[in-house]
Amino acid sequence: MLSRVADRIFWMSRQMERAENMARILGVTSDLAVFGTREVQQQNLIAPLTITDTGEDFFARYGSLSLKNLIEFHALDAQNPSSIYSCLRLARESAHEVRWQITSEMWETLNATWIEMRGIRRERLDGAGATSFFDWVKERSHLFRGVTYGTIVRGEAFDFSRIGTFLERADNTARILDVKYHILLPSVADVGGALDYYQWTALLRSVSSFETYRTLYRDQILPIKVAELLILERRMPRSLAACLEQITIALGRIRGQQDAPAKRLASELNARLTHAHIEEIFQDGLHEYLEKCLEDFAALGVRIQRSYLGAA
Amino acid sequence: MERHHYDEMREPNGEVRPHFQPLADWLAETPAARVAEKRREADLLFHRVGITFAVYGDKQGDERLIPFDIVPRVIPKTEWEALERGLKQRVAALNRFLHDIYHDQEILKAGKISAEQVTMHDAYQPVMRGLDLPNGVYSHIAGIDLVRHEDGLWYVLEDNLRTPSGVSYMLENRKMMLRLFPELFARQPVQPVEQYPALLLETLRASAPPRLRRDPSVVVLTPGQHNSAYFEHAFLAQQMGVELVEGADLFVKDDYVYMRATTGAQRVDVIYRRIDDAFLDPQAFRPDSVLGVPGLVAAYRAGNVSLANAIGTGVADDKSIYPYVPEMIRFYLGEEPLLSNVQTWQCRDAEDLKYVLGHLDELVVKEVQGSGGYGMLVGPASTKAQIKAFRARLLANAGNYIAQPTLSLSTCPTFVKRGIAPRHVDLRPFVLSGKEVRLVPGGLTRVALKPGSLVVNSSQGGGTKDTWVVD
Numbered sequence: 001m002l003s004r005v006a007d008r009i010f011w012m013s014r015q016m017e018r019a020e021n022m023a024r025i026l027g028v029t030s031d032l033a034v035f036g037t038r039e040v041q042q043q044n045l046i047a048p049l050t051i052t053d054t055g056e057d058f059f060a061r062y063g064s065l066s067l068k069n070l071i072e073f074h075a076l077d078a079q080n081p082s083s084i085y086s087c088l089r090l091a092r093e094s095a096h097e098v099r100w101q102i103t104s105e106m107w108e109t110l111n112a113t114w115i116e117m118r119g120i121r122r123e124r125l126d127g128a129g130a131t132s133f134f135d136w137v138k139e140r141s142h143l144f145r146g147v148t149y150g151t152i153v154r155g156e157a158f159d160f161s162r163i164g165t166f167l168e169r170a171d172n173t174a175r176i177l178d179v180k181y182h183i184l185l186p187s188v189a190d191v192g193g194a195l196d197y198y199q200w201t202a203l204l205r206s207v208s209s210f211e212t213y214r215t216l217y218r219d220q221i222l223p224i225k226v227a228e229l230l231i232l233e234r235r236m237p238r239s240l241a242a243c244l245e246q247i248t249i250a251l252g253r254i255r256g257q258q259d260a261p262a263k264r265l266a267s268e269l270n271a272r273l274t275h276a277h278i279e280e281i282f283q284d285g286l287h288e289y290l291e292k293c294l295e296d297f298a299a300l301g302v303r304i305q306r307s308y309l310g311a312a
Numbered sequence: 313m314e315r316h317h318y319d320e321m322r323e324p325n326g327e328v329r330p331h332f333q334p335l336a337d338w339l340a341e342t343p344a345a346r347v348a349e350k351r352r353e354a355d356l357l358f359h360r361v362g363i364t365f366a367v368y369g370d371k372q373g374d375e376r377l378i379p380f381d382i383v384p385r386v387i388p389k390t391e392w393e394a395l396e397r398g399l400k401q402r403v404a405a406l407n408r409f410l411h412d413i414y415h416d417q418e419i420l421k422a423g424k425i426s427a428e429q430v431t432m433h434d435a436y437q438p439v440m441r442g443l444d445l446p447n448g449v450y451s452h453i454a455g456i457d458l459v460r461h462e463d464g465l466w467y468v469l470e471d472n473l474r475t476p477s478g479v480s481y482m483l484e485n486r487k488m489m490l491r492l493f494p495e496l497f498a499r500q501p502v503q504p505v506e507q508y509p510a511l512l513l514e515t516l517r518a519s520a521p522p523r524l525r526r527d528p529s530v531v532v533l534t535p536g537q538h539n540s541a542y543f544e545h546a547f548l549a550q551q552m553g554v555e556l557v558e559g560a561d562l563f564v565k566d567d568y569v570y571m572r573a574t575t576g577a578q579r580v581d582v583i584y585r586r587i588d589d590a591f592l593d594p595q596a597f598r599p600d601s602v603l604g605v606p607g608l609v610a611a612y613r614a615g616n617v618s619l620a621n622a623i624g625t626g627v628a629d630d631k632s633i634y635p636y637v638p639e640m641i642r643f644y645l646g647e648e649p650l651l652s653n654v655q656t657w658q659c660r661d662a663e664d665l666k667y668v669l670g671h672l673d674e675l676v677v678k679e680v681q682g683s684g685g686y687g688m689l690v691g692p693a694s695t696k697a698q699i700k701a702f703r704a705r706l707l708a709n710a711g712n713y714i715a716q717p718t719l720s721l722s723t724c725p726t727f728v729k730r731g732i733a734p735r736h737v738d739l740r741p742f743v744l745s746g747k748e749v750r751l752v753p754g755g756l757t758r759v760a761l762k763p764g765s766l767v768v769n770s771s772q773g774g775g776t777k778d779t780w781v782v783d
């Protein structure tokens with residue numbers, strides 16, 4: 001497969017996953033907007049900017065922090081490269097370029113999503129409209145992933161699509177957990193302390209894991225268990241362990257000339273997540289652990305680009 | 313003003329010609345509503361598949377459908393066979409001409425064409441001098457535009473030897489007709505065209521560097537998705553099962569061409585390029601080209617990669633060289649031309665120019681390097697003011713124009729708002745030259761959808777039809 005084609009398929013899937021994650025983050029932010037003290041509300045509102053590392057751009061152009069501005073910036077702003085609008089546009093553009101290498105259903109899904117996105121006006125995103133918009137984005141992403149899984153031939157196109165999806169998802173889960181954990185439990189000493197049940201529930205819901213938590217732990221919601229679920233639980237499809245497992249499997253099927261560095265790093269990360277214990281992670285510091293994970297995911301992305309996708 | 317013209321379906325007395333009879337019967341017995349419904353179905357299918365083309369300068373949007381007419385054009389097999397012989401002869405002579413002008417220039421020495429007219433031509437590429445090509449083929453894929461005049465005879469209107477397009481419509485139109493009207497094909501044996509991509513691939517493989525000792529690796533090189541014919545590039549690559557590449561996907565190392573693949577660099581032996589000469593290689597031609605591949609021409613000259621079509625074919629297909637094609641056939645093949653040229657006045661010649669200026673209201677005047685129906689005057693269809701304005705342009709640069717009689721293109725029954733009515737058509741068959749010269753029976757029929765209009769170009773509202781060669 002041409003490197004350029006693989007690159008567009010990788011990014012097409014990554015952008016769609018990014019749009020979905022953005023919708024999840026904004027969804028939980030809206031849900032929590034009215035809870036807690038003013039300080040807690042502010043922390044909650046600033047979280048999406050911290051997670052996506054876009055605070056500087058936001059304050060330069062919007063000035064004040066409000067839910068309305070935040071949604072505008074993250075959902076509709078064409079100037080923000082990681083807004084849902086931009087992600088859907090970029091995913092569609094990448095697909096357009098490789099529409100002969102993907103299935104027509106995949107292309108039509110992304111094309112129709114983009115056409116509908118273009119018609120969405122900000123008035124629609126007030127109040128309850130916002131929630132249904134976020135649900136729509138998630139549904140379109142589910143649809144795209146399902147269509148991909150159900151139609152594309154098992155080969156490099158499929159593998160690069162999977163790698164793009166799971167690398168983006170791993171990155172996002174790590175960021176959400178890092179930022180939210182920090183807000184909810186400012187210091188490790190607080191673990192087991194006062195617990196805002198609603199906030200933890202919202203965090204779990206944002207990664208579609210509330211029911212999973214109940215099923216797997218049959219217990220009240222404990223912060224350390226939440227972290228374990230999101231980091232190490234292989235059965236939870238948005239956990240870091242599950243994502244790295246999928247990346248390792250997909251990379252294993254691809255043959256490249258100089259791809260040892262990418263494959264080695266993916267296997268190392270996968271092994272590290274397989275054999276870790278959540279208690280040890282907390283002893284060394286959750287924040288430090290997640291930061292290291294984010295660094296490694298970025299390095300893996302660079303190595304994949306270098307090995308297969310033609311980046312210098 | 314509607315002139316006398318040749319009706320392909322009916323004799324002058326109104327009787328249906330025998331080869332059109334099955335179709336005429338079917339049209340007569342099928343309710344108009346059903347035909348209309350089929351037509352809507354065709355539109356829908358074309359939209360869904362996304363068979364579109366981009367129109368330059370169209371602000372409405374980048375992509376548009378070329379209108380597809382569901383009434384096929386029928387050509388009897390005996391007539392086609394005569395055309396086929398003429399086309400093969402013509403393309404063989406054109407390839408011989410291209411080889412000659414880049415080698416010993418016998419035809420120029422013999423005084424058949426002035427040397428200046430060839431070697432000073434914009435499309436003449438000195439970089440091709442002395443370079444021997446596999447099978448001596450320059451234009452591997454040629455699109456020859458034919459029209460049928462009021463006398464019922466076929467004439468060559470234009471040779472397209474650079475990167476002719478339209479073959480994807482020929483193939484998609486047939487697919488659409490088979491899908492919509494399978495019963496029609498049962499009434500009459502229609503010669504297949506579906507083998508075109510296989511023949512094209514064979515032609516390209518046969519054009520690989522001869523010293524290659526393995527299966528040649530073939531690619532289609534496109535300027536990218538914003539090009540008007542991108543759909544066709546992607547379509548042909550997919551149908552042949554080869555990679556569709558852009559300039560940035562290729563690189564040259566030690567005079568060999570490689571593509572950047574996930575598995576590393578892969579050698580490329582034959583490039584079916586759909587990029588104009590000027591943009592192929594910034595080191596050899598336009599330095600600002602971002603579409604091309606630096607070093608490609610050096611690799612080509614070293615004999616390590618084949619280009620289809622070759623560089624510098626344009627010198628043989630513009631309207632200033634066109635009048636000499638019959639002479640080329642006599643000169644290289646020692647045969648009389650089987651296909652006729654349209655009478656042509658060259659405005660750089662004082663005598664011819666005088667005649668043209670005196671008959672502007674009857675003639676079609678074209679730029680020698682124009683295409684797509686732009687920049688031309690159709691005398692009989694123009695107002696006095698338009699003719700006057702054109703006269704000024706012509707006088708300012710007479711050498712840039714040729715003139716021909718206004719041909720009355722033949723008509724075929726066509727589905728229009730009020731039912732079925734005759735509309736003017738032309739025909740572009742695609743001639744493939746590798747080890748031998750071959751073509752599939754048929755081609756792209758373009759139809760002017762406006763009543764009386766002679767302009768069939770898709771960029772100016774023309775449509776297409778399926779073309780049937782029948783026994």
